[in-house]
Amino acid sequence: MAKMEKYVKSEEGENSLPAPNISSIKNKQRRGEAYRDMKRTLNKEKKKAKKRQRQEREALGDKAPPKKIPKTIENQRVYDETMVNPEDEEVAQDEATDETATYFNRETTPKILITTSDRPKGRTNAFCKQLKKVIPNSDVFYRRGLDLKKVIPQAIEKEYTDLVVINEDRKVPNGLILSHLPNGPTAHFKLSNVKMDKEIKNHGESTSHFPEVVLNNFNTRLGHSIGRLLASLFPHDPQFTGRRVATFHNQRDYIFFRHHRYQFRNAKKVGLHELGPRFTLKLRSLQKGTFDSKFGEYEWVHKRHEMETSRRKFFL
Amino acid sequence: MNFENVLRSAIKINDVIKKGKMAARMNNVFVGAETGILKGVNIEKQSWANLNGAKMVDKSQEISAMCWGNSQQTEVCIANKSQVVKVYDTEAADFVEEFDFKGGTGSIKGLAKYDNAYITCTESGLIKVWKDNEECQVEIQAGDNINRMRNNPQCPHLLATGGKENDLKIWDINRPEKPTFAAKNVRCDWLDLRVPIWVLDLRFIPDSEKVAICSGHKHVRVYDPKCGQRRPVLSMEFDEHPITAMDLVNDMQTVIGNSKGTMALVDLRKGRLVHKYKGFAGSIRSIACHPTMPWVTSCGLDRFLRIHETKSNKLLYKFYMKSRLNCVLFSKRITAETPAEIDEIDITVEKDSGRSGDSDEDVWDTLDTVGGSKPSKRKQNNTEDIDETKKNTNEKKLKQNLSV
Numbered sequence: 001m002a003k004m005e006k007y008v009k010s011e012e013g014e015n016s017l018p019a020p021n022i023s024s025i026k027n028k029q030r031r032g033e034a035y036r037d038m039k040r041t042l043n044k045e046k047k048k049a050k051k052r053q054r055q056e057r058e059a060l061g062d063k064a065p066p067k068k069i070p071k072t073i074e075n076q077r078v079y080d081e082t083m084v085n086p087e088d089e090e091v092a093q094d095e096a097t098d099e100t101a102t103y104f105n106r107e108t109t110p111k112i113l114i115t116t117s118d119r120p121k122g123r124t125n126a127f128c129k130q131l132k133k134v135i136p137n138s139d140v141f142y143r144r145g146l147d148l149k150k151v152i153p154q155a156i157e158k159e160y161t162d163l164v165v166i167n168e169d170r171k172v173p174n175g176l177i178l179s180h181l182p183n184g185p186t187a188h189f190k191l192s193n194v195k196m197d198k199e200i201k202n203h204g205e206s207t208s209h210f211p212e213v214v215l216n217n218f219n220t221r222l223g224h225s226i227g228r229l230l231a232s233l234f235p236h237d238p239q240f241t242g243r244r245v246a247t248f249h250n251q252r253d254y255i256f257f258r259h260h261r262y263q264f265r266n267a268k269k270v271g272l273h274e275l276g277p278r279f280t281l282k283l284r285s286l287q288k289g290t291f292d293s294k295f296g297e298y299e300w301v302h303k304r305h306e307m308e309t310s311r312r313k314f315f316l
Numbered sequence: 317m318n319f320e321n322v323l324r325s326a327i328k329i330n331d332v333i334k335k336g337k338m339a340a341r342m343n344n345v346f347v348g349a350e351t352g353i354l355k356g357v358n359i360e361k362q363s364w365a366n367l368n369g370a371k372m373v374d375k376s377q378e379i380s381a382m383c384w385g386n387s388q389q390t391e392v393c394i395a396n397k398s399q400v401v402k403v404y405d406t407e408a409a410d411f412v413e414e415f416d417f418k419g420g421t422g423s424i425k426g427l428a429k430y431d432n433a434y435i436t437c438t439e440s441g442l443i444k445v446w447k448d449n450e451e452c453q454v455e456i457q458a459g460d461n462i463n464r465m466r467n468n469p470q471c472p473h474l475l476a477t478g479g480k481e482n483d484l485k486i487w488d489i490n491r492p493e494k495p496t497f498a499a500k501n502v503r504c505d506w507l508d509l510r511v512p513i514w515v516l517d518l519r520f521i522p523d524s525e526k527v528a529i530c531s532g533h534k535h536v537r538v539y540d541p542k543c544g545q546r547r548p549v550l551s552m553e554f555d556e557h558p559i560t561a562m563d564l565v566n567d568m569q570t571v572i573g574n575s576k577g578t579m580a581l582v583d584l585r586k587g588r589l590v591h592k593y594k595g596f597a598g599s600i601r602s603i604a605c606h607p608t609m610p611w612v613t614s615c616g617l618d619r620f621l622r623i624h625e626t627k628s629n630k631l632l633y634k635f636y637m638k639s640r641l642n643c644v645l646f647s648k649r650i651t652a653e654t655p656a657e658i659d660e661i662d663i664t665v666e667k668d669s670g671r672s673g674d675s676d677e678d679v680w681d682t683l684d685t686v687g688g689s690k691p692s693k694r695k696q697n698n699t700e701d702i703d704e705t706k707k708n709t710n711e712k713k714l715k716q717n718l719s720v
Contacts, residue, residue, distance in 0.1 A: 081636040082619070090366070090638045094351055097375045221619065221638070288599070288617060295532060295558055297575040297599035299617045299640070306594055 073252060078313040082221040095224065099183045103161065103232040110235055112138035113160045118145050121171040126196055128166060130277040133206045134246060134259055136235055138164075148177075148291050156182045162233055163291070166191070176281060177291060180229060184289040185299065187229055189255075189281040197276025204261055204273045209242020210235045211259075217250040222300050223316040226255075226283060244275070253314045255281040283316065343406065344647045345604075345623075346392050347615055348379030349639035354394055354404060357621060357635055359650065364621075364635050367404060368411065381427040382643040389647050393434070395424035401434060419444050419451075425479075426465025430472040435489070437465035437477060445489060456492045458485060468520040476527050478515025484529055484539055499539050500546035517562045519570070521584075528584060530559035530572050538584055552587035554580065563603040563612070565626050571612050573600030579614055581626065593629045595622060604646035615641035 022038065025031040057064040069075070084091055095101070102108045112135050116124050120143070128140045148165065155163055160181055167175030173194050179186040197203045213234045218227030230248050238244075243263065249256045257279050263271045286300045300315070307313075343356035347364075352373030357364040378397040385391025385403055392404040395417075401424070403413040415434065417424070422439025429435070433447040443456035443465065458465070461480040468474040474496075475487045486497040502511050514532030521528055526540045526549075534555060537548035557576040564570045565581070569590065573579040577596035580589055598618030605612045610626040617640050623633040 088638070089371070090351070090353070093371075093374075094639055097351075295575070297558075297560070297617060298577060299598045301576055301597060303577075303597075307597070 073312055074314075076312050078310050080220055080314070083219055084221055084224055091221065091224075095228070098225075098228070099185055100180055100228045100232045104228070106236060108161050110137060110161050110233060111159060112162045112164060112233060113151075113155050114138055114140045114164045114166070115143050115151070116165065117167045118143050120166070120168055123171055123194070124166055124168040124173045127173050127194055127277065127279075130196055131164065131166075134211070134277070135164075135233055136208065136210050152179070152181065152290050164233075165291075178229060178233075179291050180232060181290065184287065185225065185229065186287040186289065186291045186296070187226060188284045188287070190284055191279060191281060193278065193280045195276065195278040200274055200276045200278065202274075204275045206259070206275045207242050207244060207261075209239040209244050210237065211242070211244040211246045212238040212240070214245060214247040214249070216248070218248075218316055220314075220316060222283075222286065223250065225286060225299070226316060230255075248281075250316050253282060253316050255283070255316070257281065344650055345613055345621065346382065346404075346645045346647070347621055347637060347641050348382050348394055348643040349637065349641050350378050351375060351639040352377030352379060352396060353639055354379065354392070355637055355641075356406075359623065359633060362633060362635075364637065367409075378423070379642050380423040381425060382645050383427045383429055384645065385429055389649070392645060393427055393429060394643075395427040395436065397423040399424055399436075399438065401427065401436065415446065417444065417446055425462050426475075426477070428465070428467035428472065428475070430467065430489070435465075435467060435475065437462055437475075439479075441477070441479070441482070443475065443477070443487065454489055454492050456487055456489075458482070458487070458495075463515055464517050466518055466520065470520070470522060474520070476518050476520065478518050478529055480514045480532070481512070482515065483513045484515055484518060484527060486527065486541060497539070497541035498546065499548070502547055502551060514558070516558060516560050519562060519564050521564060521567050523567055528562065528564065528570055530562045532558035532560075534559055534574070536562070536570070536572060536582055536584075536587070550584060550587050552582070554582065554589065561600050561603045561614070561616075563605045565605050565610075565612070571603050571605060571614075571626070573603050573614055573616070575599040577616070577618065579603070579624075581629075591629050593622075593624045593631070595624075595631045595634065596620075601640075601642050602644045604644045606646050606650070607648045609650060611646070613644055613646050615644045617641075 022031060022034045025034060103110065114128050114131055116128060120128070132138050132140050152163065163177075163179040163181060165177040166173050167177070173191050176189045176191045177186065178189065197206075211234060213231055215227045215231060218224060227248075234246065243261050245260050245262060247256075247258045247260070249258070259275045259277065261273045261275055263273070265271050284302050285298055287296045287298050289296055302315075307315075342358050342360070344359045345357040347355040347357065349355060352375065354367040355364055356367050376398050377400070379394050380397055381395040383393050385393045390406045392406065393401055394404065395401045399416070399418050401415045401417050402411050404410070405412045417434065417436045419436075420438035420440040420442030424436050425439050426437035427434065433445050433452060435443065435445050437443045437458065439462055441458040441460050441462045443458055445452040445454040458477040459479070459482040461482055462477055463479040465475055465477045468476070473489045475489065476484060477487065478484045483501060484499040485495040488496050501513055504510055512533055515529050516532050518527055518529040520526070521538070524540075525542050526538055528536065528538050530536050534553050534557065536552050536554055536559065538550040540549045543549060554572060555574055555576070555578055557574040557578070559572050559574045562570055562572045568583060568585055570582050570584055571579060572582055577598050577600060579593040579596060579600055581591055581593070582588070583590055596616070596618065597620070598616055600614050600616040602616070603612060603614045605626065611623055611632065612626045613621060613623045615621045615637070619637055619640055621635045621637055621641065621644065622631060624631055
């Protein structure tokens, strides 16, 4: 209201009576006009103020005060004591001897088994094919109604290092289980916003080169475990000639997957060509050992009502 | 000059050692980690420290069982996966002894100390008693897949074992041939199917011969060897995940924790849930209640040590310990300053219990004597006698309770 009155005054000058409140104009058309008028002038004033500010900054040159950093949920994050310090000996030793360490010590080369929940429908099948394109040295198998507990020993016998299971609900893929073999851990993700390559505008065709893997913002102890689990899906030594890159970007506990081919346009600019697919993961639980929903021990479980106390608290 | 420098440095080193010793003496909670590291927590200072360096140990030395080395709780015994028992002295702030207790296969699942003898139990079910670092004659075969062995803190020669498809057995070291009590499985369920057995943790209930167990098939059970029944006298189910750890608050209540990070207080008289504790993210591996204070501490795979108030499910402290934690021991000493307070609390509790116990006798004291105003000498003497005996009984009770 205050703004409106100010606007009316400035238009009609100081001598005239203050104009009536816009909302008290009975004619709808005139009321709308008055409102639009008001908006226009307010915007003008705002632009003027910004321009003035910019000019002041330019005039001051180097002496200008530093720009204020906008507050976001991420940079206002609640302090997390599990944040890993890269120089921490104990954590480093823990990681050097954990279940995924065989991959990082180059003792095993990744071989991935991709399967689905029983009787997958069109979209889930398509997603599996897409995943096979992204992850080198992976095989897609039809589930044939087999129990996961029967699949796992067979997979271990055939020297698979990871098991990926896509779950679907109403023909839409909605869950992803990622189990490292032979000793776990097992992560359960919620899967959302799946976009196949064909649904992405101007998508490129994937090549069979080993991709580079980018893992962003996996900074807590739990984040480290998940990051290591995701990294161990892809072979060592990316083939840089393929210029292929797979990205797992964690932001606010949502892990965004993107798949690109890059090109250095000049010394400064890089062009990205998205190859697809796209999807988003959110961690539901991390379990010690291979998949066992009944007797498995959980290392971390997301408990919505207990843990989601603050919008600014993140776990990865 | 040179000599002075040497002296100074010696004094400095002494100071450092003293500080270390002080710090070790002040630790209230000892935690054994999956990485083999023993950690000491000081609740008052809200700090913790590794008592053996991260470089000294690896995963093969994963701590699988812990117990106190003496009744003053100045020694902590830790058993690890490679069947080695180490003794940590809190006064000297260092490991003082190391024993190689080989026998059977698998890690040591139970460790106890009794009259300078160590009792170990491996996963394969071999219980051995070791005296003066030499094997004693006592050797018990408790069956395969043992998950836990504990001894009765009040009569330490009694042991209880249990594991997967290996129901509760109570053993007497003095009679190692046969268990003194072997539990019998419960009756088949309503579909006439056998109920599987998987004992994950057990505790002796104080002041009785009863034993409480928790199982991987989410049961909490109480066995009473005295009642002549081999089946449990109480069996209840809790939640939907294996109950991995338990400790008794008193003879009526127990705190249990499961593999999905739910910890709860359960009443053993009716088998009912009292309340749950909040704040857990992962499986609970070990729970320990303080003997006098109403505090309960727990640790597990989420790498946190948490201390809750037992009666109100309030979280008092939590410590991030960097490694997955396996075992926890809660020292009876909380601070150098608080013992007076603790005593007070104890005495008030004792008084209360005394009152409730002797309430019918008190009624007689308050009543006026009927009849003559002056009771005869004999009567007076009698009443004095009664008073004295009453005092004696009360004192005895107090002492008993304190010793508990």
